[in-house]
Amino acid sequence: xxxxxxxxxxxxxxxxxxxxxxxxxxxxxxxxxxxxxxxxxxxxxxxxxxxxxxxxxxxxxxxxxxxxxxxxxxxxxxxxxxxxxxxxxxxxxxxxxxxxxxxxxxxxxxxxxxxxx
Amino acid sequence: xxxxxxxxxxxxxxxxxxxxxxxxxxxxxxxxxxxxxxxxxxxxxxxxxxxxxxxxxxxxxxxxxxxxxxxxxxxxxxxxxxxxxxxxxxxxxxxxxxxxxxxxxxxxxxx
Numbered sequence: 232x233x234x235x236x237x238x239x240x241x242x243x244x245x246x247x248x249x250x251x252x253x254x255x256x257x258x259x260x261x262x263x264x265x266x267x268x269x270x271x272x273x274x275x276x277x278x279x280x281x282x283x284x285x286x287x288x289x290x291x292x293x294x295x296x297x298x299x300x301x302x303x304x305x306x307x308x309x310x311x312x313x314x315x316x317x318x319x320x321x322x323x324x325x326x327x328x329x330x331x332x333x334x335x336x337x338x339x340x341x342x343x344x345x346x347x348x
Numbered sequence: 349x350x351x352x353x354x355x356x357x358x359x360x361x362x363x364x365x366x367x368x369x370x371x372x373x374x375x376x377x378x379x380x381x382x383x384x385x386x387x388x389x390x391x392x393x394x395x396x397x398x399x400x401x402x403x404x405x406x407x408x409x410x411x412x413x414x415x416x417x418x419x420x421x422x423x424x425x426x427x428x429x430x431x432x433x434x435x436x437x438x439x440x441x442x443x444x445x446x447x448x449x450x451x452x453x454x455x456x457x458x459x
Contacts, residue, residue, distance in 0.1 A: 274449040287446060341391040
């Protein structure tokens with residue numbers, strides 16, 4: 232079964248440093264997403280990406296965050312200057328599309344645990 | 349406002365007992381609802397989506413628009429069902445299709 236792949240599985244970074252989280256979505260999927268889950272809290276939407284641009288972003292996704300699909304396969308999340316409160320599990324997801332027909336569920340990656348020290 | 353509420357943080361049952369994980373939603377349009385499961389902090393896995401009306405691992409969920417609920421049920425719980433369960437609503441604003449998650453319910457099945 233196709234998978235969404237995320238690297239690294241765990242990243243430790245110092246406060247103020249830039250970090251890039253990488254994702255390889257499923258190849259025929261068109262919609263890409265980042266979610267995060269702070270320890271003990273619910274999964275929260277960060278950003279969606281379609282047709283090489285951001286479709287929607289949450290209030291969490293401020294100017295410190297950016298996303299890119301640099302080469303048609305990878306989908307990256309960059310945090311420019313990490314803060315302690317950015318420590319969380321970050322999940323990438325991809326989806327074929329929207330609608331009520333067919334398999335339009337999301338496929339999530341296994342996540343990157345980001346620890347900011 | 350679009351919202352998903354899972355009122356129980358923890359549900360503990362004995363093996364063989366029936367299970368019902370509650371989920372209520374608030375959404376102005378026609379909702380698209382999902383249940384995801386997360387075993388031991390692994391990836392989120394799709395368990396059920398309401399449009400397919402299927403049964404996975406013995407779990408079923410029926411969308412009740414009158415009560416705005418999408419409760420997850422299983423008649424006989426197994427130890428391997430112990431996991432975190434998230435109810436989610438797909439928001440249909442624009443072409444985004446973002447998921448809005450509930451707080452999650454930890455299901456603990458005791459032997």
